[in-house]
Amino acid sequence: MQNPFDQKKAYILQEIASGVTDASPKGTIDEPCWPIIQAINSHPDMVTTSSCSGRVSVFLEGVKQSETVNRNIGAKGHEGRWLFVTHNPSELPGWYKPLNFEYTHSGFQTGASTRYILFKFEPLILHVKCRNTQMANRVYQAAMACGFRESGIGTNDIVGIRISIKLDIPIGYLDDQSLKIMVTEEYLQLVTKLAEDRFAENFRKLEQLERSMESLRVSGSAEASSHTETKEERRERKRKEGLERQRLKRENNGKPLNGENIEQTEQVISKDQ
Numbered sequence: 001m002q003n004p005f006d007q008k009k010a011y012i013l014q015e016i017a018s019g020v021t022d023a024s025p026k027g028t029i030d031e032p033c034w035p036i037i038q039a040i041n042s043h044p045d046m047v048t049t050s051s052c053s054g055r056v057s058v059f060l061e062g063v064k065q066s067e068t069v070n071r072n073i074g075a076k077g078h079e080g081r082w083l084f085v086t087h088n089p090s091e092l093p094g095w096y097k098p099l100n101f102e103y104t105h106s107g108f109q110t111g112a113s114t115r116y117i118l119f120k121f122e123p124l125i126l127h128v129k130c131r132n133t134q135m136a137n138r139v140y141q142a143a144m145a146c147g148f149r150e151s152g153i154g155t156n157d158i159v160g161i162r163i164s165i166k167l168d169i170p171i172g173y174l175d176d177q178s179l180k181i182m183v184t185e186e187y188l189q190l191v192t193k194l195a196e197d198r199f200a201e202n203f204r205k206l207e208q209l210e211r212s213m214e215s216l217r218v219s220g221s222a223e224a225s226s227h228t229e230t231k232e233e234r235r236e237r238k239r240k241e242g243l244e245r246q247r248l249k250r251e252n253n254g255k256p257l258n259g260e261n262i263e264q265t266e267q268v269i270s271k272d273q
Contacts, residue, residue, distance in 0.1 A: 036209060044131075
């Protein structure tokens with residue numbers, strides 16, 4: 001019977017192989033994440049539970065029910081929605097042109113109920129479930145060494161790998177169903193350039209982390225191949241081998257197998273008890 005970690009990993013790998021969509025706007029695993037996901041999932045003691053390679057989004061906040069109720073800035077809320085999302089920096093130039101923004105540089109009024117339009121860059125994030133705390137610490141230390149300083153170990157030995165190079169900039173608001181922009185087109189070009197620079201740094205860090213996870217994978221394979229069988233493991237292996245030989249002998253109508261009889265097989269089991 002598989003232990004809980006192996007069961008969870010088998011389920012996740014089956015989901016990945018079947019191409020089941022996830023809860024992200026894109027709905028699938030990001031292409032840049034595939035190499036590191038394969039490196040992590042090839043290790044016997046690790047499996048990825050969620051990932052995002054990094055993205056730019058332009059988000060309209062949800063309806064704020066009351067001015068007296070504190071709400072998280074940028075929260076989805078009711079009717080919150082993405083106006084633009086991409087994981088590919090080549091899609092950034094001119095992203096704002098199809099959105100038909102209305103530019104208003106003066107005279108706007110905002111309040112607690114204002115629904116802001118936010119330009120966001122969100123860097124790579126990975127969640128890695130580990131077999132035990134020892135493995136979780138190794139993954140955490142590897143991530144920190146690569147510069148992912150926002151990483152941490154959560155419950156159930158799940159390591160969250162994060163880096164703090166995000167952008168979160170208000171650029172406009174919703175007014176009578178019109179998307180009003182409070183900045184100039186030149187300013188939008190500036191924040192776009194900032195996002196492109198962060199994409200470049202993000203992918204550089206992703207490659208560095210991938211090399212580190214590949215090193216963990218290789219060392220994990222070496223440890224598995226060089227594992228020395230303990231006395232308890234040898235006893236269990238011999239017991240299973242003996243039971244299997246008895247089963248085969250019964251199926252063979254009691255005839256000896258390879259010159260042995262069942263008494264000899266039972267002796268093999270008892271010697272290790």
